[in-house]
Amino acid sequence: xxxxxxxxxxxxxxxxxxxxxCAASGFTFSTYWMAWVRQAPGKGLxxxxxxxxxxxxxxxxxxxxxxxxxSRDNAKNSLSLQMNSLRVEDTAIYYCAREVPGATAxxxxxxxxxxxxxx
Amino acid sequence: xxxxxxxxxxxxxxxxxxxxxxxRASQSVSSNLAWYQQKPGQAPRxxxxxxxxxxxxxxxxxxxxxxxxxxxxxxxxxxxxxxxVYYCQHYKDWPRVTFGGGTKVEIK
Numbered sequence: 001x002x003x004x005x006x007x008x009x010x011x012x013x014x015x016x017x018x019x020x021x022c023a024a025s026g027f028t029f030s031t032y033w034m035a036w037v038r039q040a041p042g043k044g045l046x047x048x049x050x051x052x053x054x055x056x057x058x059x060x061x062x063x064x065x066x067x068x069x070x071s072r073d074n075a076k077n078s079l080s081l082q083m084n085s086l087r088v089e090d091t092a093i094y095y096c097a098r099e100v101p102g103a104t105a106x107x108x109x110x111x112x113x114x115x116x117x118x119x
Numbered sequence: 120x121x122x123x124x125x126x127x128x129x130x131x132x133x134x135x136x137x138x139x140x141x142x143r144a145s146q147s148v149s150s151n152l153a154w155y156q157q158k159p160g161q162a163p164r165x166x167x168x169x170x171x172x173x174x175x176x177x178x179x180x181x182x183x184x185x186x187x188x189x190x191x192x193x194x195x196x197x198x199x200x201x202x203x204v205y206y207c208q209h210y211k212d213w214p215r216v217t218f219g220g221g222t223k224v225e226i227k
Contacts, residue, residue, distance in 0.1 A: 033214075045155075045163065045206055045218040059214040095162055100174075104210035105153035107174055109162035 002026040002108045004096050009113030016086050020113050022079040022096030030054070030074040033099040035106060036081050038092035046092075049081065050099065064090075086117045121145050123207055123219035131227040136197050140222045142190040142207035151211040154183055154192045158203045166205075167192065202226055
């Protein structure tokens with residue numbers, strides 16, 4: 001069974017940093033693109049970043065580029081999102097998600113990690 | 120950026136009824152379109168990708184159609200477990216994707 005489990009969420013002040021992790025199991029992690037998708041409270045879904053199977057390509061939402069870094073450790077079946085210079089508008093549930101091969105749709109999701117940026 | 124518009128925002132439906140949800144793209148996305156279902160407190164679940172391909176384990180009561188700029192998600196006979204919010208998402212501008220604002224299907 002495919003499982004994705006996020007951790008690392010919490011409350012942080014504006015300008016602060018936080019690192020999210022996603023532990024993957026039940027599939028060959030190293031053969032899938034992976035992504036982070038967020039959802040602000042009561043709002044819709046927003047793609048944040050994704051990363052190629054071998055980590056060689058990474059892409060970001062314009063508003064987080066230069067502040068967030070997506071990475072992966074295929075030996076540990078782990079995906080990460082380092083978030084720096086956090087803003088109030090980054091407050092959201094952050095989901096890690098697996099991409100369907102050949103289509104940037106997400107067929108498996110974690111339960112989400114809540115990140116609250118507030119003073 | 121391609122904008123995805125879903126209508127209506129809320130749909131009130133009785134169990135057993137057929138429901139059709141709409142999603143419109145601001146420019147052609149070909150068949151690069153996915154649909155998700157999200158229930159309160161849960162992560163989204165992929166229903167359809169490639170505009171009409173059902174994801175693994177998705178009931179045949181759910182179907183997707185369309186191409187270009189106009190898409191529909193149809194649930195042939197609404198069951199209690201179908202009351203949720205539905206999102207469309209394009210992936211024409213791979214790797215960047217955008218989602219629609221969602222349609223809430225509620226019990227009438």
